[in-house]
Amino acid sequence: MLTILVVVAFLGSCFLAPYTSSLNLPCDSDDLRALEGFLEGLEYQIDGWSKNSSDCCSWEGVSCESPTPVRDDASFSLRVVSIVLGNKRLQGTLSKSLAGLIQLRTLNLSHNYFRSSLPIELFQLENLEVLDLSSNGLSGVLPMEINLPSLRYLDMSRNLLNGLINGGICETAKGLQVLDLSMNYFTGEIPAPSGNCRLLENLSLSSNLLAGNLPEDLFRFPRLSHLNLQNNNISGPLGLDFGNLSTLIKVDISRNGFSGILPDVFQNLRKLEQFYAGSNRFTGQLPASLSNSPTISGLNLSNNSLNGQIVLNCSAMVGLINLGLSSNRFNGPIPDNLANCPRLRSLDLAQNKLCGQLPDSFKNLKSLSHLTLYKTGLHNLSAALEILQHCRNLTILVLTSNFHNEAIPVDFNLQFNKLNTLVIANCQLIGSVPAWLSGCTKLQLLDLSWNRLSGKIPDLFGKLKFLFYLDLSNNSLSGEIPTGLTKLQSLIFRNLSSDSSQDLLFCFKINQTGLGLRYNQIWSFPPSLYLSSNLLTGPILPELGNLKLLHVLDLKNNSLSGYIPSTLSEMTNLETLDLSHNNLSGTIPPSLTFLSFLSKFSVAFNQLSGVIPSGGQFLTFPDSSFEGNKGLCGPPSLPCSSASREDPTITLGKSPEGAWESIMGLPFGFGAIVGFITVVAISFMCGWLLPQAERRTRKTGGN
Ligand SMILES: *[C@@H]1O[C@H](CO)[C@@H](O)[C@H](O)[C@H]1NC(C)=O
Ligand SMILES: *[C@@H]1O[C@H](CO)[C@@H](O)[C@H](O)[C@H]1NC(C)=O
Ligand SMILES: *[C@@H]1O[C@H](CO)[C@@H](O)[C@H](O)[C@H]1NC(C)=O
Ligand SMILES: *[C@@H]1O[C@H](CO)[C@@H](O)[C@H](O)[C@H]1NC(C)=O
Ligand SMILES: *[C@@H]1O[C@H](CO)[C@@H](O)[C@H](O)[C@H]1NC(C)=O
Ligand SMILES: *[C@@H]1O[C@H](CO)[C@@H](O)[C@H](O)[C@H]1NC(C)=O
Numbered sequence: 001m002l003t004i005l006v007v008v009a010f011l012g013s014c015f016l017a018p019y020t021s022s023l024n025l026p027c028d029s030d031d032l033r034a035l036e037g038f039l040e041g042l043e044y045q046i047d048g049w050s051k052n053s054s055d056c057c058s059w060e061g062v063s064c065e066s067p068t069p070v071r072d073d074a075s076f077s078l079r080v081v082s083i084v085l086g087n088k089r090l091q092g093t094l095s096k097s098l099a100g101l102i103q104l105r106t107l108n109l110s111h112n113y114f115r116s117s118l119p120i121e122l123f124q125l126e127n128l129e130v131l132d133l134s135s136n137g138l139s140g141v142l143p144m145e146i147n148l149p150s151l152r153y154l155d156m157s158r159n160l161l162n163g164l165i166n167g168g169i170c171e172t173a174k175g176l177q178v179l180d181l182s183m184n185y186f187t188g189e190i191p192a193p194s195g196n197c198r199l200l201e202n203l204s205l206s207s208n209l210l211a212g213n214l215p216e217d218l219f220r221f222p223r224l225s226h227l228n229l230q231n232n233n234i235s236g237p238l239g240l241d242f243g244n245l246s247t248l249i250k251v252d253i254s255r256n257g258f259s260g261i262l263p264d265v266f267q268n269l270r271k272l273e274q275f276y277a278g279s280n281r282f283t284g285q286l287p288a289s290l291s292n293s294p295t296i297s298g299l300n301l302s303n304n305s306l307n308g309q310i311v312l313n314c315s316a317m318v319g320l321i322n323l324g325l326s327s328n329r330f331n332g333p334i335p336d337n338l339a340n341c342p343r344l345r346s347l348d349l350a351q352n353k354l355c356g357q358l359p360d361s362f363k364n365l366k367s368l369s370h371l372t373l374y375k376t377g378l379h380n381l382s383a384a385l386e387i388l389q390h391c392r393n394l395t396i397l398v399l400t401s402n403f404h405n406e407a408i409p410v411d412f413n414l415q416f417n418k419l420n421t422l423v424i425a426n427c428q429l430i431g432s433v434p435a436w437l438s439g440c441t442k443l444q445l446l447d448l449s450w451n452r453l454s455g456k457i458p459d460l461f462g463k464l465k466f467l468f469y470l471d472l473s474n475n476s477l478s479g480e481i482p483t484g485l486t487k488l489q490s491l492i493f494r495n496l497s498s499d500s501s502q503d504l505l506f507c508f509k510i511n512q513t514g515l516g517l518r519y520n521q522i523w524s525f526p527p528s529l530y531l532s533s534n535l536l537t538g539p540i541l542p543e544l545g546n547l548k549l550l551h552v553l554d555l556k557n558n559s560l561s562g563y564i565p566s567t568l569s570e571m572t573n574l575e576t577l578d579l580s581h582n583n584l585s586g587t588i589p590p591s592l593t594f595l596s597f598l599s600k601f602s603v604a605f606n607q608l609s610g611v612i613p614s615g616g617q618f619l620t621f622p623d624s625s626f627e628g629n630k631g632l633c634g635p636p637s638l639p640c641s642s643a644s645r646e647d648p649t650i651t652l653g654k655s656p657e658g659a660w661e662s663i664m665g666l667p668f669g670f671g672a673i674v675g676f677i678t679v680v681a682i683s684f685m686c687g688w689l690l691p692q693a694e695r696r697t698r699k700t701g702g703n
């Protein structure tokens with residue numbers, strides 16, 4: 001018995017298992033020619049491929065098997081069945097010679113830089129099962145003639161393909177499971193896919209230019225689980241047939257032109273976990289089957305025209321984690337029973353016509369991490385904060401544009417141990433900046449702008465070692481700038497708490513024009529200090545120069561007096577410096593010309609005098625940056641009288657030290673910048689710093 005098994009196993013390994021090149025069989029000469037043709041289109045050779053060696057089966061990424069004996073000469077050569085060269089930085093033309101690899105089953109050339117039109121010959125490979133050409137620069141159209149009967153997986157996302165999508169793909173590729181054509185320039189309607197792809201599970205056509213209605217045939221895929229159509233211009237209703245897709249797990253149809261009511265078919269979608277339909281034109285109320293779905297964990301219907309009360313049956317919706325209903329026409333109170341959604345982590349109800357107080361039951365939302373109630377008609381801030389401090393996991397709280405004319409609670413000890421973002425702007429709040437903020441030790445971003453807060457700025461911010469964005473602008477704060485602000489650790493050396501790095505933030509900041517400025521991630525906020533439009537007096541502290549990582553310093557429209565400290569030039573990352581509309585006197589320190597990234601600068605409407613420094617970024621500032629100072633002269637403003645006209649190097653450095661800087665400092669400065677770029681680029685590969693670093697490279701490169 002055992003012997004038989006061994007023999008069977010031996011025979012099996014001889015006849016069934018693929019031969020490998022260790023058997024020293026040559027690779028098929030046709031296949032070798034095809035690969036050589038492919039190589040010719042490349043700008044560089046591929047590591048591990050040797051033109052000298054005719055044993056192409058040993059080349060890296062190439063796999064061979066003995067041929068299936070379909071041809072008479074089922075001879076002693078190996079056929080190429082797989083090429084996997086994803087992520088190799090290959091550049092050049094994708095050669096049609098690959099179509100000569102008639103036994104090919106896998107072709108994966110994703111994440112390279114092929115910039116040619118799509119070789120349509122590849123669509124005739126009868127044995128091809130996996131074709132992944134995603135993330136290249138391929139252009140052109142899908143061929144009319146497609147003959148890929150073995151295809152299971154087709155990914156051509158992230159290319160430059162255009163034209164119509166050929167629905168005929170399903171005529172031959174009956175076993176297709178994954179079709180991903182997202183992020184191209186396909187136009188026209190989604191084709192009726194002939195109903196033949198019975199095994200299709202994942203269909204992704206997102207981020208194209210598709211229009212028209214959904215074809216009925218789309219609702220006949222018996223196994224469809226992931227449907228991504230977001231970011232197109234697809235219109236019409238989402239009909240009742242949608243309920244036929246009972247295998248759906250994730251659907252994203254956001255950012256299209258869908259209209260009509262949401263079909264009440266969600267009871268049939270027994271596996272649906274994520275339904276994203278934001279930024280469409282859906283109307284009507286939430287269908288009962290949706291608001292009772294036990295499987296949904298992510299629901300985003302933001303930016304539609306849904307109305308009625310927000311009625312969710314949280315006793316049924318036990319899986320709900322993320323809920324986005326912002327920018328609709330929901331009315332009535334904030335639903336009391338939301339607190340029964342035990343796993344709710346993120347809740348965005350912004351911009352609806354809601355009213356009333358925050359329900360007391362919100363105390364029970366122990367998992368709640370992000371709460372956005374921007375512009376919801378909410379009142380009673382004291383009660384809201386009192387309730388929310390029981391939500392121990394709260395990290396992001398946005399309450400902007402509510403509570404008009406209320407007092408900010410100051411008298412009790414609120415605890416927000418995990419809060420990293422607090423935005424209560426544009427609420428006309430009265431009172432002072434509350435002392436309990438010093439207990440919010442994780443705070444990174446605080447925005448209390450556009451209120452009517454008065455009194456001094458308390459000296460508590462120095463203790464908030466993660467704070468890098470502070471906006472107290474447009475209040476009635478008085479007194480001097482507290483020294484604590486010169487000690488903000490995360491503006492001296494970046495020190496962000498790691499647990500918040502990827503937090504999504506959906507909030508609006510209203511800027512001067514009243515338009516919404518949208519930030520998606522805390523990282524997209526530049527390190528900033530906004531104290532503008534208050535009643536601040538006293539000097540600009542020279543120690544502000546410590547804040548080397550600051551990008552924006554806005555002190556405009558106060559009553560600050562004294563000199564502009566020359567140490568401000570130590571804020572080497574500064575991009576915006578606005579000191580306009582104050583009572584500053586003295587000269588503009590020439591050292592400010594060393595701020596190489598300064599792109600917005602104003603000292604307008606002060607009592608400054610002397611020559612405007614020249615050089616560096618100062619060559620780019622307009623006259624309006626300096627206007628309203630009777631004593632200032634020199635370009636770009638009025639020319640100085642001949643009496644004050646001096647040798648520019650002497651002007652630049654009034655002190656011997658300054659003159660030295662003007663000679664030695666410049667080249668040193670640029671060296672330091674180049675070094676800085678390298679360090680920044682390497683150290684902060686995430687988010688906000690990268691674009692800055694790129695901008696810098698360009699700037700210094702131009703010098
Ligand atoms: C290929 O062969 C040529 C001449 O036969 C030789 O000069 C060259 O070094 C070989 N290249 C490799 C990579 O073996
Ligand atoms: C193709 O290769 C890339 C990079 O190696 C990999 O991420 C991707 O999953 C592969 N595609 C398929 C279909 O296996
Ligand atoms: C479909 O996509 C999902 C999510 O990306 C993935 O988990 C699943 O494996 C895919 N199905 C197939 C057949 O590749
Ligand atoms: C989107 O489709 C509508 C018709 O449904 C059309 O009026 C509109 O111009 C299209 N928008 C774009 C950007 O193609
Ligand atoms: C969806 O299912 C219903 C009821 O089974 C059926 O009448 C309808 O034709 C189906 N729709 C499609 C597009 O197959
Ligand atoms: C919800 O949808 C809106 C509109 O499409 C989008 O802007 C927002 O980022 C989405 N929110 C989440 C959490 O995905």
Ligand SMILES: *[C@@H]1O[C@H](CO)[C@@H](O)[C@H](O)[C@H]1NC(C)=O
Pocket residue numbers: 279280281303
């Ligand atoms: C809201 O949807 C409209 C189209 O319906 C779109 O133009 C707009 O950009 C969307 N707004 C957001 C914030 O996504």
Ligand SMILES: *[C@@H]1O[C@H](CO)[C@@H](O)[C@H](O)[C@H]1NC(C)=O
Pocket residue numbers: 292313314315316
């Ligand atoms: C809410 O869901 C629970 C549990 O599924 C169910 O018993 C109850 O009838 C539902 N209530 C309403 C108003 O639909």
Ligand SMILES: *[C@@H]1O[C@H](CO)[C@@H](O)[C@H](O)[C@H]1NC(C)=O
Pocket residue numbers: 366367368393
């Ligand atoms: C609170 O957050 C932590 C980590 O962020 C997580 O491990 C914990 O499960 C959360 N608590 C609740 C009740 O969701």
Ligand SMILES: *[C@@H]1O[C@H](CO)[C@@H](O)[C@H](O)[C@H]1NC(C)=O
Pocket residue numbers: 380382383
């Ligand atoms: C705010 O709510 C608290 C607690 O519910 C209540 O005692 C207080 O009167 C409310 N204040 C206002 C102004 O409605």
Ligand SMILES: *[C@@H]1O[C@H](CO)[C@@H](O)[C@H](O)[C@H]1NC(C)=O
Pocket residue numbers: 426428450451474512533
């Ligand atoms: C200050 O805030 C008020 C609303 O409180 C707003 O109308 C005004 O435009 C703001 N001023 C500035 C300079 O931002």
Ligand SMILES: *[C@@H]1O[C@H](CO)[C@@H](O)[C@H](O)[C@H]1NC(C)=O
Pocket residue numbers: 511512513514515516517518
């Ligand atoms: C205000 O925000 C809008 C929208 O993001 C932007 O277009 C505009 O330039 C901003 N204005 C200022 C003064 O920053």
